[in-house]
Amino acid sequence: MAALQNSKPGPMGIIRDALGKDNPVLVQVLGICSALAITGLVSTTLVMGLALMIVTSLSCLMVSVLRSTIPYRVRLMVQMMVISVFVILVHLYLRAYHLEMSKALGPYVGLIITNCIVLGRCEAFAIRSKPLPAFLDGLANGAGYALVLxxxxxxxELLGGGTLLGHSVFPASFQPAMFLKTAPGAFLTLGVVVWVVKSIWPQTGAAPNHEG
Incomplete structure (x- = not known):
């Protein structure tokens, strides 16, 4: 157990790993359902990324605070309940103050409850870590997810629609690649991004995970 604790990275290591070699999307290929669904527009992607950062960081923090009181046999159920509370709060906030954005995101904010990134970080790191490292781990993994998306x-949006944040970027003669706005186009874009990152930084994802 002591060896496991000593092998845990410090705060900067947690952030560096989540953004780089242990990135939840590029390396672990998690959360790609929303990567396909809401990345057609930068505006919806920004909100979705922020929502997941909030839910992941606060869920990891709460699980860490409660870790000594959670019975081992029901830990996953408790973690899901904690995640659900924060997802519901984010969903209600969007419905109350940003209704149009809530409609644009559809069911995908609610589906954060089932996102493997959130539960994965709670189970792999937060349940056995102190509150501050757990919070940083959740925040960094959420940020790694948000940046890739x-x-x-x-x-x-740029190549598939010729716009950025709803504003036209190219001249009227520009012919957008409408294929990129489809689900197969999203898969292709994700694959190209992963390929480019692995080509530039071949060590990404090569190192073993700290949690074992």
């Missing part, structure tokens, strides 16, 4: 959204 934002990059995909920029490509899809």
């Amino acid at each position: 934002l990059f995909i959204a920029v490509i899809r």
Whole structure:
């Protein structure tokens, strides 16, 4: 157990790993359902990424705070309940103050409850870590997810629609690649992004996970 604790990275290591070699989308290929569904527009991607960052960081923090009181046999159920509370709060906030954005995101904010990134970080890291590292781990993994999705959204909206944040970027003669706005186009864009990242930084995802 002591060896496991000593092998855990510090705060900067947690952030670096989540953004780089352990990125939840590029390396672990998690959360790609929403990557396909909401990356057609940069605006929806920004909100979705922020929502997941909030839910992941606060869920990991709460699970860490409660870790000594959660019975081992029901830990996954408790973690799901904690995640559900924060997802519901985010969903209600969007419905109350940003109704149009809530409608644009459809069911995908609610589906954060089933996102493997959130439960994965709660189970793999938060349940055995102190509150601050758990919070940073959740925040960093949420940020790693958000940054990748934002990059995909920029490509899809720019080349697939000729706009960025709803504003025209190219001249009227530009012919957008409408294929990029489809689900197969999203898969293709994600694949190209992963390929480019692995080509530039071949060590990404090569190192073993700290949690074992």
